[in-house]
Amino acid sequence: MSVVYNRVALIGLGLIASSMYWAIKRAGVAVEVTGYARSEQTRETARRIGLCDVVCDSAVEAVKDADLVVLCVPVGVMGAVAADIAPHLKDGCTVSDVGSVKKSVIEAIAPHLPEGVHFVPAHPMAGTEHSGPESGFDTLFDNRWCLIVPNGADEAATERLETFWQALGANCERMDVEHHDQVCAVVSHIPHLIAYTMVGVADDLRRVSEREVIKFSAAGFRDFTRIAASDPTMWRDVFLTNKEATLEILGRFTEELFALQRSIRTGDGDQLFDYFTRTRAIRRGIIEAGQDTEAPDFGRGKPQ
Amino acid sequence: MSVVYNRVALIGLGLIASSMYWAIKRAGVAVEVTGYARSEQTRETARRIGLCDVVCDSAVEAVKDADLVVLCVPVGVMGAVAADIAPHLKDGCTVSDVGSVKKSVIEAIAPHLPEGVHFVPAHPMAGTEHSGPESGFDTLFDNRWCLIVPNGADEAATERLETFWQALGANCERMDVEHHDQVCAVVSHIPHLIAYTMVGVADDLRRVSEREVIKFSAAGFRDFTRIAASDPTMWRDVFLTNKEATLEILGRFTEELFALQRSIRTGDGDQLFDYFTRTRAIRRGIIEAGQDTEAPDFGRGKPQ
Structure with a gap:
């Protein structure tokens, strides 16, 4: 598998992000993965178990030079995180998320993102009843669906995100927001x-x-x-x-x-x-x- | 494991009865097991796969000389089956069932049973989404609960049925009907x-x-x-x-x-x-x- 994104940033380090990290490593689709979690305890756990190549102490630091930024936080705080990182995003990068709801997440994130950043919402439909940084595993997305909701996003950026998710084991399907x-x-x-x-x-x-x-x-x-x-x-x-x-x-x-x-x-x-x-x-x-x-x-x- | 009942009759040959048969054989708790199903096709399947030592063509024949008769038919037909077999039950035998409901099953069965027959209702709480004579397996009851609802039944007959179910892998608990x-x-x-x-x-x-x-x-x-x-x-x-x-x-x-x-x-x-x-x-x-x-x-x- 070849590299799809040079640098990936995972914001929020729960079940989905930790599974993404292990699946990214399994597939070799990124050169470096940075991670950030709001809770210091989560960041410490991540460092201890080797979750992410670099665990950063701020979201701003984590997204620096990232080609793909994935928001893996609860739906209710997506907007605040987007506002926080927006000024620090690399031009031409892709921002995505893993939220279970798309309409309100798009409404929360999109207004904050600068011109030149591609926003491609996504929703990997996979999970277990466990949560937290230690609950992830590299096969979580295998043969599961990842719904891609381009909502007008750039076609090349959308296809690139689909290639990424397929490398993580998922099947992709595009859907409109509603x-x-x-x-x-x-x-x-x-x-x-x-x-x-x-x-x-x-x-x-x-x-x-x-x-x-x-x-x-x-x-x-x-x-x-x-x-x-x-x-x-x-x-x-x-x-x-x-x-x-x-x-x-x-x-x-x-x-x-x-x-x-x-x-x-x-x-x-x-x-x-x-x-x-x-x-x-x-x-x-x-x-x-x-x-x-x-x-x-x-x-x-x-x-x- | 020693023999608990010399002869056991299973009336109805679906998931529960077929699992009981294989579990009885595994445990060696009965010398002979007879079986009966209303559908000729089910009886043929049972004979083909070796389900029951003898597959009988009538419930009356199956219960002859049985020390334990277990009604494994849908709750709605328990009464009719009980009426059918009642005159042919061996004196001193135990009649039980595996119904998921107890009040109405007792009301349907009890009036038909002659003096000298012990009626000990039971409910093995185990199952899968599959049904029919080929769906049974000998570990179905392992570590599952079998609820015993003596409802005034003879204590020795009740304890004997509990010993039987425990041999099949279940844990027993007594409960009142309501x-x-x-x-x-x-x-x-x-x-x-x-x-x-x-x-x-x-x-x-x-x-x-x-x-x-x-x-x-x-x-x-x-x-x-x-x-x-x-x-x-x-x-x-x-x-x-x-x-x-x-x-x-x-x-x-x-x-x-x-x-x-x-x-x-x-x-x-x-x-x-x-x-x-x-x-x-x-x-x-x-x-x-x-x-x-x-x-x-x-x-x-x-x-x-």
Whole structure:
């Protein structure tokens, strides 16, 4: 693999940035990677585990001479970081991000960037329930999708960013801003909100103890707890900034849920059976698309 | 391991019964296991793959001389099967079941059973999204819970059934009927209903294509699709027969969901952050209890 960007700066050193660093090293697509995190403790951890070639004490220092700057911070602080680094960006460099929401992130970042800097928003759709600088690994993006939302960006700069993400293992797809936020509300944001809610309800019941919920979780509940253990700051910002699309999908969800609730109340077995049959086909599609394995129980090993 | 029951009859040959058969063989807890399924095709498959020592052409034949009869049929047909076999049960034998609901199953089975037969309801809380005679495997119950709901059954017969399930790899816990149905509504029934709903909503949207939902499913949605691929007959019967508890928990769920929806609408980030933080602790508890692994992404292998 040849070098795509001479110097890459990663701002924010959590799960995504740390995985990017290890994947960049695996692929050899950058000569030098600088990193910055707001928390001193995170910077210390990064230095200790060799995360980034240079860990800088300011974002301004990290972006100096960078050909690609990737903002890997929570969606809610993207604008402030962009304002901070903007005067120090190299002419002709590309600025990108990894935010789960695109409309509000673009609105937050774009106004700060000077002429001559290419802004190519991106969203690698990969993650685990872990967070922080030590949670990254070099295969996180393999065979996952990275959505590229050029929003009018320079074509050469966009293609270069796509080459970069492909080298990190991802498949790229371009999408427009509104559609991106809609798709993500369905496949990611609302599933997370529902999982959080289910776990919250279970935590809150008086007649069924938390001990019981944990003990008997393998019966279905457990599948919700993984995504409900995701980073709270990241998810708070997602819902605050993708309000319109999440509220719309949420409306559809409660509508369907009420229809099923009604079928339960009235004892309409045919309606329930038909609904439960229809949903099986989607699972089959996901396995065929290589986005999960067919192994029962997620191919999970025997618990200890 | 010594023999617990001389002869065991498994009525219904799906995921649970087939897993029980292989686990019985692994443990050597029965001398002979007979099996029966209503569908001729299932019986043929069972004979072909060596599932059960003898596959019978009627339930009546299968239960003859059995010391333990386990009803492994959907909850909705338990009563009919019990009525069918009742006159042919050996005096002093134990009848049990594997239903996910206990109150209505007991009401359906108990009236048919003759004096001198012990009825000890049970519920092994284990499963995968696959179904049918070929889906079973001998480790399904290892370190999973089998809830025993004696409901006044003979103590010796109850202890014997517990010994049997422990030999199959399960941990046993006794519960009373009402509490069982409540606990299962929380940890199993409502999570399944919600997963089915989420998958149904995604399937139904016009602006986001099914192709996109499948393609980008790794972002959270995928975790719902596994349990939403479970057996439709089984789940229809669960909701029809555990109506009261599922409607109650569903009410709590929508109440919480509306509270979070309101926080999104009003932009109450603190409320969202607090909620998302609280749910992390439960995940930690589940891993500590050995009911899931800490490996990111469920320790799932790299997709093909």
